[in-house]
Amino acid sequence: MKRVLQIALGIVTSVGGFLEIGSIATAAQAGAAFGYRLAWSIVAGTVCIAFLLEMSGRFAACSGRTIPDALRERFGGPVYLTIVAVMCCVSILVLGAEIGGTAVALQLGTGIALRWWVAPMAVLAWFIVWRGTFGFIENGVSLLGLVTIVFVVAAVSGGPDYGALARGLVPRLPDHRPVHYWYVAVSVLGASISPYLYYFYSSGAIEDKWNVGYLGINRWVAGIGMGFGGFLSVAVMVLAAIVLAPAGREVQHYRDLSDLTTTVLGTPGFWLFVAALGIACLGATLEIALSLAYLLAQGLGWEWGEDMDPRRSARFSLTYTVIIAVAAVIVLAGADPLELTNISMALTAASLPVGVLPFLVLMNDSDYLGDHTNGPLGNAVVLVISVLAMVLGVISIPLQLAGS
Amino acid sequence: MHLAADVLDEQLVDVKHQKAGRIDGVIVSTRPGQPPRVIAIEVSPVTLVARVNWRLARWLGRLDARITGRRTPFRIAWDALRYRDRSFQFDGDVDATPINAVEHWLRTHVTGWPANE
Amino acid sequence: MNDELEIHVEHLLGRRVRDADGRVAGRIEEFKLDVVKGETIVAEYHLGPDALWERLGGAALHLPFVRALPFRPRRIRIPWQRMDLSDPLRPRLSP
Numbered sequence: 001m002k003r004v005l006q007i008a009l010g011i012v013t014s015v016g017g018f019l020e021i022g023s024i025a026t027a028a029q030a031g032a033a034f035g036y037r038l039a040w041s042i043v044a045g046t047v048c049i050a051f052l053l054e055m056s057g058r059f060a061a062c063s064g065r066t067i068p069d070a071l072r073e074r075f076g077g078p079v080y081l082t083i084v085a086v087m088c089c090v091s092i093l094v095l096g097a098e099i100g101g102t103a104v105a106l107q108l109g110t111g112i113a114l115r116w117w118v119a120p121m122a123v124l125a126w127f128i129v130w131r132g133t134f135g136f137i138e139n140g141v142s143l144l145g146l147v148t149i150v151f152v153v154a155a156v157s158g159g160p161d162y163g164a165l166a167r168g169l170v171p172r173l174p175d176h177r178p179v180h181y182w183y184v185a186v187s188v189l190g191a192s193i194s195p196y197l198y199y200f201y202s203s204g205a206i207e208d209k210w211n212v213g214y215l216g217i218n219r220w221v222a223g224i225g226m227g228f229g230g231f232l233s234v235a236v237m238v239l240a241a242i243v244l245a246p247a248g249r250e251v252q253h254y255r256d257l258s259d260l261t262t263t264v265l266g267t268p269g270f271w272l273f274v275a276a277l278g279i280a281c282l283g284a285t286l287e288i289a290l291s292l293a294y295l296l297a298q299g300l301g302w303e304w305g306e307d308m309d310p311r312r313s314a315r316f317s318l319t320y321t322v323i324i325a326v327a328a329v330i331v332l333a334g335a336d337p338l339e340l341t342n343i344s345m346a347l348t349a350a351s352l353p354v355g356v357l358p359f360l361v362l363m364n365d366s367d368y369l370g371d372h373t374n375g376p377l378g379n380a381v382v383l384v385i386s387v388l389a390m391v392l393g394v395i396s397i398p399l400q401l402a403g404s
Numbered sequence: 405m406h407l408a409a410d411v412l413d414e415q416l417v418d419v420k421h422q423k424a425g426r427i428d429g430v431i432v433s434t435r436p437g438q439p440p441r442v443i444a445i446e447v448s449p450v451t452l453v454a455r456v457n458w459r460l461a462r463w464l465g466r467l468d469a470r471i472t473g474r475r476t477p478f479r480i481a482w483d484a485l486r487y488r489d490r491s492f493q494f495d496g497d498v499d500a501t502p503i504n505a506v507e508h509w510l511r512t513h514v515t516g517w518p519a520n521e
Numbered sequence: 522m523n524d525e526l527e528i529h530v531e532h533l534l535g536r537r538v539r540d541a542d543g544r545v546a547g548r549i550e551e552f553k554l555d556v557v558k559g560e561t562i563v564a565e566y567h568l569g570p571d572a573l574w575e576r577l578g579g580a581a582l583h584l585p586f587v588r589a590l591p592f593r594p595r596r597i598r599i600p601w602q603r604m605d606l607s608d609p610l611r612p613r614l615s616p
Contacts, residue, residue, distance in 0.1 A: 064490070072413050072426060077452045077531070080413075300449070301415050301426035302507070311517035314510035407530055407552035407563070430530040432563060439562035439601040440528070442554065455531050482561060 007220045014225020017142035019151075019232050020284035021101030022094065022191035022345045024277065025338060027233045028260060029251045030184050031240025033177070036161065036168035039234060041185040043169060045192025046230025048385040051378050052356070054222035055363050056198035060205035061214045063368035067202045068298035070362050079358070080299050086354045088292060088323075091196050093344035095288045095327035099125065100337025101281030104254045109274040115332065122328035125285045129320055134207045134306035137290070141283040148232055148280055150272040154264040155235040158242040165238060182392050183400040187342055189389040190349030192233070195356070196291035203294040207307060215372070236260065254338060285324070293320040346400075350393030356386040407442070415491040416447060416480075417498075424498035428452040431479065445485065445492075447503050448477030472505040528609045538568055538604070541616040547597050549612065566604050568597040 030038035056067055063070065072080040102125075103117035128137065174181035201222075210218070239260040244251065251257060257277070261269035290306060297304035297316045310317040331337065360382055363374040405411065407430055416424040429446035450468055454461035469475050484495045498504050511517035533549050540546045547568030555564035605613045 069415070073415075076408070076413055076455075076534075077428065078456045081452070081456055299426075300452075301423055303423050309517070311511065311515035314507050314515045314517065317515060318510055405554045407554060408534055409551065411554075412531055428531075432528050432530055434526045434528060434606050436524050439557070439564065440606070442561040442563070443527070446529075451529075451531075454529075 003217060007217050010217060010221030010225060014142070014221055014229055017138075017145050017283050017287070018226065018229025019145070019148045019236075019276070019280045020191075021097050021277070021281050021337070021341050022187075022194070022284075022348075023233045024236055024257065024280065025251065025341045026184065026187040026191045026345055027236040028240040028244070028257055029342075030188055031237035031242075032244035032250050032256075033184060034174065034181060035241045035245050036164040036238070037172070037174070038181070038185055038188060039165055039168035039237060040171040041188040042192065042230060042233045042237060044171075044385055045189045046226055046233070048189075048193050048382055049197060050223050050226035050230075051382050052193065052198045052359075053201050053226060054219055055359070055374065055378065055382075056202040057205050057210065057218035057222060058215060058372055059363060059369065060202040061210040061212055061218060062370060062372045064206070064211075065368065066206050066294065066298050067199055067359060067362065068295045070365075070368060071358055072299040074362060074365070075358055083354055083358065084295060084299065086351050087195055087199075087295060090344065090347050090351050091194075091288055091292055092323060092327050093330070093340060094194065094196070094348060095285060095292075095323065096330040096335060097337055097341040097344050098281045098284040098288060099324075099328055100331045100335070100340060102278050102285065103331070104337055105274050105278030105281065108254065108258055108277075109271070114337070118328055118331050121282070121285075122324050125282060125289065126321060126324050128282075129286055129289055129306070129324075130310050130317065132286075132306070134204060137286050137306065138204055141279065141286060144279045145276075145283050147272060148276045150261055150265070150269065150276055151232055151235040151239060154261045154269060155238040155242070158239060158264045160238045160242060164241075165234075179396060179399045183346065183396040186349045186389060186393045186396050187345040188233075189385070190345035190347070190352070190393070192230070193352060193356075193386070193389065194348055195352070196288045198359070199295050200287045200291040203291070203298070207305060212372075239264070251338070289320040289324050292323050293317075343397075346393055346397050349389040350397060351390075352386040352393075353390050356382060411445075411492070416445075417491050417493050418496055419493065420497060421493070422498050424494070424501070424503050426452075427492060429455075429477070442482045444479040444481050446477045446479050451477045471509060472502045474502050474505075478502045526606070526609070528606060533606075533609065533612065536610070536612055538566075538599075538612045538614060540614045546599075546614055553598075563601055565601065566599040568599060 027042060030041065059070070060066060065073075068080075071083060075083075099118060099122055100114065102121040103114040106112070106117040106121070107114040128141075132140075205214070205218075240251070243260050243263045244256065249256065254277075258270055258273045261273040263269075265272070293316050294304060296302075296319050297313070302315050303313045304316045305313060308316075331340070360374070360379060362368060364379065366373050412427055412430055414427050416427055418424050425447045427445045428448055428451040430442060431444045431446065432440040433443045434440045448468070450461050450465045453464050465475075478501060480494050480496075486493045486495075499508070530552060533552075536549050538546045538549060549566055549568055551567040552563050553565040553567065554561055556562075599614065603615050605615050
């Protein structure tokens with residue numbers, strides 16, 4: 001019974017923690033510009049992250065190490081520092097987008113300009129990481145994130161074209177605006193397959209003291225939790241296809257996003273959207289900040305742990321403090337949160353191999369995993385999707401930037 | 405045992421099993437007519453960065469010297485190390501070494517962690 | 522005069538080694554240790570791409586397509602007697 005409850009909690013928190021500003025914005029842009037045609041990119045991204053999360057949980061449970069630990073040990077200092085540099089640069093932009101997302105939610109709800117909310121939301125996020133435990137951050141905020149189910153309710157209520165949705169699950173070439181099509185596809189993949197997610201997951205498995213006995217729970221949580229989470233992204237895309245696409249509207253501002261639920265559910269839909277955006281972005285802010293701090297502390301051999309007194313793990317605490325501050329400054333300096341979201345998701349996709357390929361090598365290392373190394377399916381799925389995302393990103397990002 | 409795969413970049417802990425950084429460098433001593441002998445490890449961000457870029461390491465070294473007062477990276481004699489529980493353990497207390505100098509400074513001046521804990 | 526030279530092993534990793542004729546024999550990718558009379562010594566230097574795979578635990582070879590890559594596996598084991606580290610920036614093989 002205890003295992004069933006653990007699995008249920010894990011699935012529920014995976015669902016509640018899945019959506020964040022990247023997945024909401026990119027799925028909405030996909031639906032607004034191309035209707036149901038990019039549903040395949042959401043599915044591909046979800047499948048890939050489900051595999052990656054299962055792998056990272058398995059790695060931690062079998063080896064007793066986190067991914068950053070093993071990256072440093074197996075690949076050496078220079079390779080580890082390169083991975084850290086790339087991951088930090090990209091993830092701090094994503095973090096800026098998430099902090100901006102929380103501020104936008106408050107702007108929508110109060111009418112007060114988002115620049116007045118950036119600093120308070122950054123301080124709130126820092127305070128939660130400083131004072132909260134890992135369990136509170138992992139479970140508490142994610143349970144609140146179940147409010148994002150409003151997107152599914154609205155999508156079903158809006159009367160989607162299920163036939164077109166089914167056809168959209170099959171990848172095909174675009175019939176118009178090919179550069180923008182592939183750019184949005186890359187952004188969707190980057191929003192789904194964020195390396196900070198599996199650094200956070202493996203560290204969490206160690207914080208929760210997972211062992212080989214947790215492999216079954218891990219499979220259920222990663223597979224079904226992420227599957228349902230991807231379902232939420234598809235719901236956002238469907239809403240945009242129903243509400244924005246017929247009117248020829250694209251997502252230019254966050255107000256366009258709030259119209260997704262408001263148009264179908266009325267005023268309650270607006271307030272639920274505000275809550276969903278704010279909580280989803282806050283949860284992602286906490287995860288990214290911790291994830292980068294884990295990446296540095298573990299690879300450099302410092303004391304670390306969210307459950308440790310933050311005054312004692314001073315370098316670890318200082319790391320996430322500085323990271324949150326830098327990300328907040330990027331938004332305060334005038335970066336538009338939506339543009340920041342778009343470019344950070346696309347850069348995440350383009351830089352995927354830097355994070356994913358070394359991790360895949362580790363997942364085939366029997367010194368760490370014993371008999372639980374990857375099978376050919378897991379290797380192939382992750383490798384193909386990551387390399388594809390990178391190739392598409394490298395091609396489409398410059399073209400998109402040149403075009404705009 | 406292999407130096408690069410099994411020693412370099414491994415976790416270091418002290419006698420109380422507190423984390424003490426990672427093995428950032430390994431020093432061997434060459435002697436004419438005899439095999440090179442492993443004599444010490446280095447634990448220092450300067451040593452780590454020097455593996456990537458000399459100029460950056462020199463700059464970091466000046467900064468490290470200002471904070472820790474040391475002009476050379478901290479070394480632990482090879483004979484003082486034991487391999488235990490998937491990490492290298494040295495015979496000493498990390499708080500009595502410069503390894504945690506920055507950590508101690510931050511605890512004292514920033515986070516307010518009590519010195520006697 | 523003290524003929525002992527202290528060398529940072531991590532700076533030797535990846536360095537090209539030339540033989541007595543000046544031809545490149547390979548890059549240093551690993552050092553095999555041994556304990557002799559209570560001293561830990563470097564018994565062998567491993568050069569070549571296979572030595573790099575060895576250092577990475579051989580795990581990368583399980584990835585799809587890696588085995589299809591066109592490289593000739595090559596690992597050269599050099600006993601300590603043959604490695605001249607008098608100039609650590611330019612390691613050479615003794616004749």
